[in-house]
Amino acid sequence: MEVKAVDNVLKDAILNGLYNKNENKGNEFISPQLVNNDDQSKIWFTLRQELMSCTSFTWAVAFISENMLVPFKLVMSELAKKGVNGTLITGTYLGFNSPKVFKELVKIPNLEVRLSEEAGFHAKGYIFNHEDYQTILIGSANFTRSALLKNCEWGLKVTSHENGQLVAEVNDQIENNLSNSLILTSSWIKEYEQNWQPVKKAAYLPLGKAKKILPNQMQKAALANLNALVKEQAKKALVVSATGTGKTYLGAFAVKEYKPKKFLYLVHREQIAKKALESFYRVIGGKKSDYGLLTGNKHDFDKKYLFGTVQTVSQEQILEQLDPEEFDYILIDEAHRVAAPTYQKILNHFAPKFLLGMTATPERMDKQNIYEIFDYHLAYEIRLKDALNDQMLTPFHYVGVEDYTVGNHVISETSKLKDLVARKRVEYVLKQLDYYGYCGEKAKGLVFCSRQEEARELAKLFSQTGHPSRALTNEDSQKQRIEVTHQLENGELEYIFTVDLFNEGIDIPSLNQIVMLRNTQSSIVFIQQLGRGLRKFPGKDYVTVIDFLGNYKNNYLIPIALNGDKSRDKDQAVRESKLPQVIDVSTINFTEIASQRILVSLEKIKLDSMRELRQSYKDLKEKIGRVPLLYDFYQYGTTAPTVFAKNHALAHYGDFLKKMGEEVNLGNYQNAALSFVTKELLFGKRPHELLLLESCLDKNISRADFTKLLKSKNCYISEDVLNSVEKILSLNFFDVKQGKTTKKEQYGSYPLIEKENGEYRLSSQLLQALNDNHQFKMLFEDVLKTGLALAREYNSQAQFTLYKQYDRKDVCRLLNWPKDVSAPMYGYRVGEKETPIFITYQKDSEKKRNARYQNTLENGHSLRWYTRTPRHLDSDEVKRLLHNKNMKLHLFVKRSDAAGKEFYYLGTAEIQKDSVKEEKIGLKQKCAVGMNLVLNHPLKQSIYNLLFS
CATH class of the missing domain: 3.30.870.10 (Endonuclease Chain A)
Known part of the structure; x- marks a missing residue:
């Protein structure tokens, strides 16, 4: 930019920030x-x-x-x-x-x-x-x-x-x-x-010396829910709680309140059973002689509180000595294992008054339904992101860096062992580990590898370079595992190399570095492995997580897993890959190359494929114990409900249910009406239509009362918007040819709402359809409920919400235009009062880029834009654009054609008058009118990074 131009921008920015924000268009970046x-x-x-x-x-x-x-x-x-x-x-x-x-x-x-x-x-x-x-x-x-x-x-x-x-x-x-x-x-x-003398901090009081252990925030909420289930005479319940959030103490608090005559705690490892016994004793108290073990060498059958391993309790000779009603309260830790034969053998033997399961990961890789086993009683659920926000876990700094390139070969799923353990790769990895470091004076790291041979060889190579390491695999005995973990905790080792052995069950609270040298297999495994280092420990202020990203097909899972994002929304996944993210004080960081590798893998995957949706549906159905509706997907934060509406293969959610094997019987009109509310209203970009339909389900409503309703919901109101709502719900807005039919005909032709004598009511066709078919009524009301929930994400007091996404049809509707003219609109349409402008900032190919227009962001608030060709200063639409003082310009931008049909709304803009001129553009050098559009809402840094960087 020329010095004079910079001067002008700086002056405008300074005047905007320090003199008058209303008269001067400041630059968000430099104001x-x-x-x-x-x-x-x-x-x-x-x-x-x-x-x-x-x-x-x-x-x-x-x-x-x-x-x-x-x-x-x-x-x-x-x-x-x-x-x-x-x-x-x-x-x-x-x-x-x-x-x-x-x-x-x-x-x-x-x-x-x-x-x-x-x-x-x-x-x-x-x-x-x-x-x-x-x-x-x-x-x-x-x-x-x-x-x-x-x-x-x-x-x-x-x-x-x-x-x-x-x-x-x-x-x-x-x-x-x-x-x-x-x-x-x-x-x-x-x-x-x-x-140096360290700054004095609050003294750390070990748990064993604490006067009294009290429930934390998560435990209090879970206990309240468990007590409510007990009062309702429920027999089973499940608690989902991230590793390190105090599941064991929660179990102890629950058992203390229940006051069982005899209690059994089941887990799959003896060392966990022993630790659990100590934790329960701290909480419940009483005589230490009341607590005992039911493990390999200890059979304390007569104790009130028994802590056993599944391997021992499931043995025939043990079960023969225990009455089916021996325990009135049984707690199963790591409850996602409960579908295994050994667990089922135990559960089939006993008949406790209450069975509590606790797990960090109920979504099993083997697809067993854990929720069903516990009667779908999900007493409480706190996942990783919630636990971090509530300061239950040690914060982490995740760093995604590119893996080493061996010659021209980037590490991938198919890399040979010799490339994985190449000395230069080892040197590169060690350099990164040293650079990004760890909390504390000595590394205590856990390294996840792709295969056992790699783990063993890398441990050997690390040790040779002065970093004592051992490999642990499922071939090692329990005794060896305990010995090696103690060596790490004592400082004799710096690193343990493993494959999947430490995904769950084994805790090393002092871990200060998690290293990932493997492809991300699934979000579940990723979170399990990350969680190994998040348990709180004296002096551990944070955990460094270093992930080496090769050319892996599953790289796209990383930002999704870290952010707990289950929406299957590709735009959201792109934002998480490109923009810096924080969870409380934990940070998520990618190098530029690592970010690009994630985006490449994201481009190759269809997050909303029917296969993915089927699995998501199955998971949620198993979780709640019934056929889920759209609102269930919204409420449980799984697949975004809008994903079903965007899917071109589905007319509506009922259509999806049929594909899932559910019995859904709808007539032609019911299919058409349900398709309309799903495709046009579910997104909640304007709540007005949804509110009118919801109101008319109960009774007719006058226009005056509808206006009062909109005011009570803080919705913007005008005569134009009321007329627009009527045109939408009468389907007249959609009476535009699209091939052989109109969209109105596809939506059933009949209006959904009729108006007579200033009063709105459901049309006779819709009313009859709702009365005749309870399935249709349920699905129809589900769309309205979900749409209104999604509408909370938008500013109901304005036509458009800044930085939200809209397609051309949305814009036609929200501008209150009488017809959907989105098909021939392309880059813009000069209306009587308002003009929407759609800009694709980057074209997909050099040919397209040259043939079209060079839209450039000159600074943080001015975008160069061109009319279509051929246009001149005296063209009718150009004159209307330039000389109508009341014309409002709405600017919509997307990064590239690959971003889909939706554009981000950047607010209104003004034309910089002295920038307007005719220019020859494109390969054929046709005439267009170029001008600078000055944003009235200077770009936020995050949206700038997303669209223009």
Whole structure:
């Protein structure tokens, strides 16, 4: 951009931020603004974006925490590839910065660390140099995890030329700090380490010495639900709780409240049974002699509280000594195993008054229905994301990096063993492990490999390079497993290499590094393996998760699993792959190459295929014990209900149920009407039609009362929108030819709503269909209920919701146009009052790109746009566009043609008058009118990254 243009943009931005936001169109990226941590953004996201776009940077930050360095290192690694360097000025004020922090900082090759010699150095300033300007962020936030991701912090972000007074003063301060600073060296760190005293923290009280163990938030909610089930005389219940959230203590609290005469705890490993016994004793108390084991060598049949292994209890000679009504309360840990023959043998023998199952992963790979076994009584469910948000687990920093390339071969599912254990790959992996590090002074890592031979060979190679390691596989005995895990906990080993052995059951709370050197098999396995390191442990502030992404076909599962996303919405998966994500203070980070590998695998998979939908349907049916409806999918957060509506092979959800083998009998009109509400209204982009239909199900409603209803629901109201609702529900909006028929004919031709004497009522055809067929009524009402639930995601007080997605037909409807004219609309349509403009930012091919228009984002708020060809300044539609003072322009953008039919709404825009001119464009050099569209809502950084970066 020319210097003059930059000057103008900066002036507009400064006036917008500091003088009058209404008169000046500011640039979101460079306007003065307050930066803080909220639900939509984080201070770290702002710093990250500035880092990724700067030419160099200098930070003056007093306090730095180790727990924020992992995501920072990934960004610095990406900047190193671009040749971008930075300077960090910090110090030793109050001894906050630990020696470990300084050791980690010197690992970053493109960062120069300076130590301020000024007494009381307490600065918090971040300065970024760009080609034509500088950006400064100054405020309360140090470079710590809490400050950048969670705390209530304020930062003022200002952008200016180097000759700006503020920038000059800040640069003077920086120069002064640099001149009074030392370069960080290894010898300085050694000296500092000898004299450093750690900052005092709250004393850690081991559980064994705690005066009283009280239920946490999850346990209280689960206990309330369990007690309610007991009062209802339910015989069974299941609790789904992420690893490390206190399932064992929850079981103890539940048993304590139940007060059984005799209790049995079942699990598949003796060491877990022994730990559970101790936990139950801490909670329940009483005489220690009341607690006993029923394991290989211990048969304490007479104890009140028995803790046994399935292998022992399932033996005939053991069961013969136990009466079927011996235990009035049985608890099964790792309850997803309960369908196995040994468990079933035990359950068939006993008849407890109450059976409780607990598991972290009820979705079994063997497809057994665990929910059915527990009578579909899901007492409580807390998954990984919820547990992290509730601070039940140790936070993690996930880093997705590209795997090593051996020659021209990228590691994949078919890689040969010699490539997996190649010395250069080992060196590369070790370099990454050292760079991204771990919490604490010594690595305690668990490495998941793709095959057993690889695990054994890599353990040997790691040991040879000074990193003591052992491999554990299912061929190793229980004694060996215990021995090796103890060696890791004691510091004798740094790494354990395994395949799937540690997916569940074996806990090493002190783990501080999880390494994934294998293809992601499934979301279930991924979360199981991730969860191995998340159990809380004294001194463990975070876990580093390093995932080496090769050319794996299942790479797309990673962001989906990390975010707990079951929507099967490809747009959502793309957002999770491209944009930085946080869960409370846990971060999810991908290198650019790793992100591209995820996107490539995502392009090759159909998340909403009939096969995937069938499995999702089966899983939910098994979970709730009945045929699920659309609202069930919405409520349980599984497949997004809209996925069924978008599927061209399905007319409606009833059609899907028939394909699943359910008996659904609908007439022609019922099919057509159900297809209409599903395809047109389910998405909830405007709730008005849904509210009118829902109201008329009970009784007729006057136009005046409908208006009152809309006001009570905070919906925008106008005569135009009321007329539009009528045209939609009369189907007149759809009376447009599409081939041999109209969309109106496809939807049954008859109106759904009729109006007479100012009163709305269901049409006679719809009323009869609802009365004649209970299945149709159920499915119809399900769409309305689900659509209104989805409508909460939109701003009901406006036509369009900023940054939500719409297709051309949606826009025609929400602009209150009388007919659906989306088919011939293409890039835009100049209306009487409003003009929607649809821009595909990147074309799929060079040929298309040259043949069409070069839409470019000049800055954060101005998009170059062209009319269709041939058009001139005196063309009728151009004159209407340029000279109608009341014309409102709505801007819709998608990244590429591959993104589907929907566009993101970027808000309204104004035409920059002095930018309008005729231009020759495309291969045939036809005339079009080009102009800059200035956004009235400057782009948020996240949407910019998604659409334009």
